[in-house]
Amino acid sequence: xxxxxxxxxARLLVDTCVDVxxxxxxxxxSSPLGRPLVEAVTRRVGERGAWSLLRIGFGxxxxxxxxxxxxxxxxxxxxxxxxxxxxxxAITIVAPENTHEMSAIPPDRQQLLRRSAAPIxxxxxxxxxxxxxxxxxxxxxxxxxGMAVQQFEDFLFGAVLLDWDAERRKMERYAAAFDAASxxxxxxxxxDLTLSLDGRTAKVDAGGANMPxxxxxxxxxxxxxxxxxxxxxxxxxxxxxxxxxxxxxxxGGCVVDARAASNEDYLLSVLDTDDGARCLGELGxxxxxxxxxxxxxxxxxxxxxxxxxxxLGAGFPQLGGxxxxxxxxxxxxxxxxxxxxxxxxxxxxxxxxxxx
Amino acid sequence: MRDPRVDEYxxxxxxxxxxVQPGWQVSVxATFLARPLVEAVLEEIGRRxxxxxxxxxxxxxxxxxxxxxxxxxxxxxxxxxxxIWEDVDAFITIWAPESTSEGADLADERRQALEERAxxxxxxxxxxxxxxxxxxxxxxxxxxxxGMSLEEYTEFLYGAVLLDWDAEGAKMRRxxxVFDAADxxxxxxxxxELTVSLAGRVGAVDDGHVNMPxxxxxxxxxxxxxxxxxxxTEFPAVYFGHEVEGARLRFxxxxxxxxxxxxxxxxxxxxxxxxxxxxxLGELGxxxxxxxxxxxxxxxxxEKxxxxxxxxxxxxxxxxxxxxKSAVHWDIVKDLRNGGRxxxxxxxxxxxxxxLFDEA
Numbered sequence: 001x002x003x004x005x006x007x008x009x010a011r012l013l014v015d016t017c018v019d020v021x022x023x024x025x026x027x028x029x030s031s032p033l034g035r036p037l038v039e040a041v042t043r044r045v046g047e048r049g050a051w052s053l054l055r056i057g058f059g060x061x062x063x064x065x066x067x068x069x070x071x072x073x074x075x076x077x078x079x080x081x082x083x084x085x086x087x088x089x090a091i092t093i094v095a096p097e098n099t100h101e102m103s104a105i106p107p108d109r110q111q112l113l114r115r116s117a118a119p120i121x122x123x124x125x126x127x128x129x130x131x132x133x134x135x136x137x138x139x140x141x142x143x144x145x146g147m148a149v150q151q152f153e154d155f156l157f158g159a160v161l162l163d164w165d166a167e168r169r170k171m172e173r174y175a176a177a178f179d180a181a182s183x184x185x186x187x188x189x190x191x192d193l194t195l196s197l198d199g200r201t202a203k204v205d206a207g208g209a210n211m212p213x214x215x216x217x218x219x220x221x222x223x224x225x226x227x228x229x230x231x232x233x234x235x236x237x238x239x240x241x242x243x244x245x246x247x248x249x250x251x252g253g254c255v256v257d258a259r260a261a262s263n264e265d266y267l268l269s270v271l272d273t274d275d276g277a278r279c280l281g282e283l284g285x286x287x288x289x290x291x292x293x294x295x296x297x298x299x300x301x302x303x304x305x306x307x308x309x310x311x312l313g314a315g316f317p318q319l320g321g322x323x324x325x326x327x328x329x330x331x332x333x334x335x336x337x338x339x340x341x342x343x344x345x346x347x348x349x350x351x352x353x354x355x356x
Numbered sequence: 357m358r359d360p361r362v363d364e365y366x367x368x369x370x371x372x373x374x375x376v377q378p379g380w381q382v383s384v385x386a387t388f389l390a391r392p393l394v395e396a397v398l399e400e401i402g403r404r405x406x407x408x409x410x411x412x413x414x415x416x417x418x419x420x421x422x423x424x425x426x427x428x429x430x431x432x433x434x435x436x437x438x439x440i441w442e443d444v445d446a447f448i449t450i451w452a453p454e455s456t457s458e459g460a461d462l463a464d465e466r467r468q469a470l471e472e473r474a475x476x477x478x479x480x481x482x483x484x485x486x487x488x489x490x491x492x493x494x495x496x497x498x499x500x501x502x503g504m505s506l507e508e509y510t511e512f513l514y515g516a517v518l519l520d521w522d523a524e525g526a527k528m529r530r531x532x533x534v535f536d537a538a539d540x541x542x543x544x545x546x547x548x549e550l551t552v553s554l555a556g557r558v559g560a561v562d563d564g565h566v567n568m569p570x571x572x573x574x575x576x577x578x579x580x581x582x583x584x585x586x587x588x589t590e591f592p593a594v595y596f597g598h599e600v601e602g603a604r605l606r607f608x609x610x611x612x613x614x615x616x617x618x619x620x621x622x623x624x625x626x627x628x629x630x631x632x633x634x635x636x637l638g639e640l641g642x643x644x645x646x647x648x649x650x651x652x653x654x655x656x657x658x659e660k661x662x663x664x665x666x667x668x669x670x671x672x673x674x675x676x677x678x679x680x681k682s683a684v685h686w687d688i689v690k691d692l693r694n695g696g697r698x699x700x701x702x703x704x705x706x707x708x709x710x711x712l713f714d715e716a
Contacts, residue, residue, distance in 0.1 A: 025434045032388035032412070039420045046425035051434035054421075056388065056412040063395050067402030069378075077381045077407035079443050083436055 002036065005157045009134075010040035013091055014048065016164065016207050017132040024050035024088040031059060034095030034136040041091055053083070059097055062104035065113060073112035076119070084120040090129060094299070095136035099144045102240040107269050110239065114273060114326045121326060126317045134160070134211035135299055145295030159212040159290035159300065167214060168206035171287050175202035175216040177356055181343035184220075184283065186308060188339035189232050193250065193310075195283060196224035200320045214288025214303040219321025223253035225280045229310065233334035234294045234301065236260075236267070242296070243267045246331060248312075254279040255312065271312065276325030282311035284330070285341075298330050306336040306352025358392055361514050365491075365568075366396035369448055370404065372521065373489035373565050378405035380445035385411045390452035390493040397448060409444060416451065417459030417596060422466060430469040433476060441477045447488035451656060452495045460597035464626055467596055471630070471683035478685075484675045491517070491568035492656055502652030516569040516647035516657065524571060525563030528644050532559035532573045534713065538700035541577075541640065543665060545696035546589045550607065552640055553581035557677045562660075571645025571660040576678025577637050580610035586667065590691035591651045591658065593617075593624070599653075600624045603688060605669075611635050612669065628669065633682030639668035641687070642698075655687050663693040663709020 014020050026045050030038045038054070045052040065073060076084070084090070102110060123129050135141060135156065142152035178184065182198045197218050205213040228249050235242040245261025255278040260267045271277050288303035295301060302309040313328045315321020335341065336352030348356055370376045382401050386394045394412070401408045413419060422430060433441070459467065481488050492498065492513060499509035535541065539555040554575050564570040585606045593600040602618030612635040617624050628634050645660035652658060659666040671685040672678025692698065693709035705712055 023429070025436050032414075035414055039414065043420035043424055046421040046423070046429075049426050049429060051429065051437070052421045052425075053434060053436055054411070054413055054419075056414075057410055058388075058391060058395065058412075061398060061410075063399035064402040064408060067399045068407075069405050072402075072405065072407060077409060079381050079409050079440055080407075082439060082443075086436055086439075 005161060006036050006040050008161055009037060009157070010044045012160065012207065013132055013134060013211060014041055014044040017209070017211055018089045018091060018130040020045055020048045020050045020089055022049040025086065026050050026052050026089040026091060027055055027083065027087045028052050028091050028093070029055045029057075030093035030136070031095045031097065032056060033097060033138045034093040037093050037095075037136045041093070050089075053087070060101040060105060062101070065105045065109055070109070070112055073109055074115045076116045081119060085123065087129060090124075090131040092131070092133045093136050094133065095138050096140045097138065099140050099296075100240045107266060111269065111273055118326045121314060122317065125314055132209055132211055133299065135297070141297060144297060147295075155290075159214070159288055159303070162212075162214075162288075162290060164207035164213065167287070168204055171204045171206060171214075171216050174285065174287070174354065174356060175204055177343060177348055178202055178216070178218070178285075183344055185342040185345075186229065186333070186335070186339070187342070188333060188335050189337075190230035190247070191228060191333065191339075193225065193227040193229045195226075195280065196221040197283075203316065203319055210299060212288055212291065212300065212303055214291065215284045215286050217282050217284035217319075219315035219319040219323070220280055220283050221253070222279060222315070222321075222323050225250040225253045229333060231331050231333055234332055235296070236329070236331040237296050237298055237301070238270060238329045241266055250280070270327055270329060273327050274325050276323045277313050277327040279312070279323045279325075280310060281313045281315035281321060281323050281325065281328060282309070282330070284309045284311070286332070294332070294334075298332075301332045302330050304332065304334070307332050307334050308341070309333065358396065361518060362392045362396050364518055365514070366393060366400045368517070368564065369397060369489055369491055369568060370400040373491075373568060374446040374448060374487040376401055376404045376406045376446060380406040381443065382406055382408050383411060383440070383444040383447045384408045384450070385413075385447070386450035386493070387414065387416055387452050387454065388412055389454060389495045390450040393450055393491075393493045397450070409440070414454070415458045416453040418462045418466075418470070422462065422470060427465060427469050430466060431472045433473050438476055441480060444486065446486055447481065449488070449490045450493050451490060452493040453497050454495070456497045456501050456653070457597040462596070468630055468683065475683065478671065482671065482673050482675070487565070489566055489568055490656065492654070498652075498654055501654055512647075516571075516645055516660070519564070519647060521564035521570065524644070525561055528561045528563060528571070528573050531642065531644065531711070532561050534700055534705055535559055535573065535575065535642075540701055542699040542702075543586065543690070543692075543696070544699070545690060545692050546694075547587035547604065548585060548690065548696075550582065550584040550586045552637065553578040554640075560673070560676050567656060569645055569648065569657060569660055571648065572641045572643050574639055574641035574676065576672040576676040576680070577640050578610070579636055579672075579678075579680050582607035582610045582637050586690060588688050588690055591689050592653070593686070593688040594653055594655060595627065595686045598623045607637075610637065627684055627686065630684050631682050633680045634670045634684040636669070636680045636682075637667055638670045638672035638678060638680050638682065638685055639666070639687065641666045641668070643689070651689070651691075655689070658689045659687050661689065661691070664689050664691050665698070666690065
């Protein structure tokens with residue numbers, strides 16, 4: 001018999017996160033390992049009278065990406081572009097065999113592949129298409145998290161199958177305090193960063209575009225970030241690569257100095273992808289009570305209760321963000337050991353605990 | 357390292373079979389079990405400066421969505437799907453099912469809805485509007501049906517696909533010339549005496565293009581011409597995971613007027629009642645692949661067995677002059693190697709599966 005949590009997960013995705021309706025065209029993207037959830041999701045899509053268009057791939061597809069001419073990499077094939085431009089719903093179930101499979105593709109080719117997504121990114125960053133990204137507990141993800149597969153499975157379902165209405169109410173209270181403030185200051189280990197949320201409002205993620213949800217986030221005023229932030233607790237993690245000890249100095253909203261304890265070249269190559277990659281697209285605040293530890297898995301790490309994350313690159317147009325980039329790199333900063341958040345000079349979180 | 361035959365096979369599919377050109381968008385359909393060949397094909401497409409559009413599934417026929425979606429939705433391709441079928445420049449389909457009984461749980465109405473859904477695709481491929489190929493990749497399920505271990509089956513498969521296709525093509529061309537010149541073909545064998553007309557029709561030689569393995573010469577017979585009886589006593593007729601034993605079809609003026617079977621008769625009759633065209637012949641094919649000698653419940657191979665013919669009920673290929681339209685295209689194989697005969701305009705041209713003219 002199938003694990004009943006799979007059916008709950010599928011309903012959460014199809015019914016709650018993207019609310020599939022009759023005759024919606026639903027892209028369902030995953031790898032062969034995501035099969036149990038993919039099958040439950042496509043069945044649910046069918047039950048709701050919508051079309052499922054299954055897109056299963058073998059991870060990075062390095063064979064093609066390394067053999068094809070560079071000009072092809074930088075542009076989506078018209079059919080893929082059309083699919084992403086016209087689908088009503090996209091459900092992406094990340095289920096990697098190996099979280100480092102992108103390393104088979106040289107960084108310059110990876111950069112071209114990232115650029116190919118530029119024309120469709122606005123659609124996905126706005127609310128024009130209903131989409132959700134989630135994960136399926138594969139051995140690779142468990143390994144990355146330093147857990148046994150079954151342990152990771154329990155952890156994942158624990159972070160995902162929550163009472164999302166209650167979580168939403170809790171996060172809305174925190175977000176109201178940020179909405180009312182104009183300046184946010186983040187203080188912590190080697191960190192003192194100020195940014196403005198003037199005129200910006202929060203998006204509360206309580207089971208929407210990401211599963212697990214459990215954050216509220218902003219696109220900060222583009223030219224406002226100033227000061228320093230050091231990601232000393234956890235490595236910054238992007239497309240299968242780790243960059244430990246990232247230190248960023250912001251002036252006028254953009255990174256003017258970037259260093260790293262190692263893999264600095266990779267950090268700089270991503271920051272040089274395009275003009276917007278050096279500017280701040282997001283400030284997020286992690287609130288998921290089911291996630292307490294870092295596991296080299298951004299989708300979870302950015303939700304750790306007591307952390308914030310900053311994303312370099314694309315902002316969210318529906319949150320007033322105007323920064324455009326094909327990069328969106330979330331970096332997580334732990335505030336649970338001596339960190340604090342101030343709103344207009346008043347401490348609202350200390351050591352990861354809310355003082356609201 | 358990959359079995360080098362996989363790369364050779366991928367090169368054959370991408371180059372010879374569909375002739376991928378720079379900038380093309382190539383639909384690659386497969387199950388995940390075909391991974392080594394899929395990866396080699398994607399790489400080969402990249403080397404030719406083209407885009408693969410990968411459609412990989414878990415089940416080859418049906419699936420969770422197809423079991424529950426409302427029938428009217430199933431019958432209609434989504435606009436996106438339709439657009440994909442219209443826009444791609446070539447189709448490579450790799451057959452590698454987990455189980456060859458996939459689809460057997462689909463209710464008849466669902467199976468028919470799926471055939472209905474595929475009509476726009478079928479219209480394009482049947483008219484050869486875009487190059488396409490259906491290829492086999494060796495997996496346990498098809499090995500099992502063939503009564504072989506996977507290792508044996510793999511050897512067998514490469515023996516049937518990695519041939520000198522130019523030489524095979526020349527041989528089959530000479531066979532096609534004989535039938536092109538004839539108006540009437542008579543098939544005689546066990547409980548079988550069937551006449552069909554090929555007047556005005558020209559044969560297609562499958563020399564390693566649309567099917568892999570190739571190795572057949574095929575026609576769209578004149579739609580109202582079939583007269584007589586054919587009995588498929590040697591092999592079961594296999595379709596969508598169903599098996600029909602001892603199917604016996606009687607034709608009058610091109611139409612099946614009586615259909616019986618030792619087993620599976622209900623399925624046979626139901627399929628023939630799918631639509632108007634399902635009771636007429638869509639194809640007469642002649643198997644010519646020297647690497648294939650035995651039946652293995654796998655139509656892609658069985659229809660190529662040297663010394664057999666096959667008849668398809670249902671849809672015909674418009675590029676061979678066919679006009680019969682149906683959602684069905686069911687190839688059924690008749691073995692002529694034990695006492696069978698083929699006549700072209702009354703002249704005996706094949707006996708016991710051996711050609712009586714010099715085909716070399």
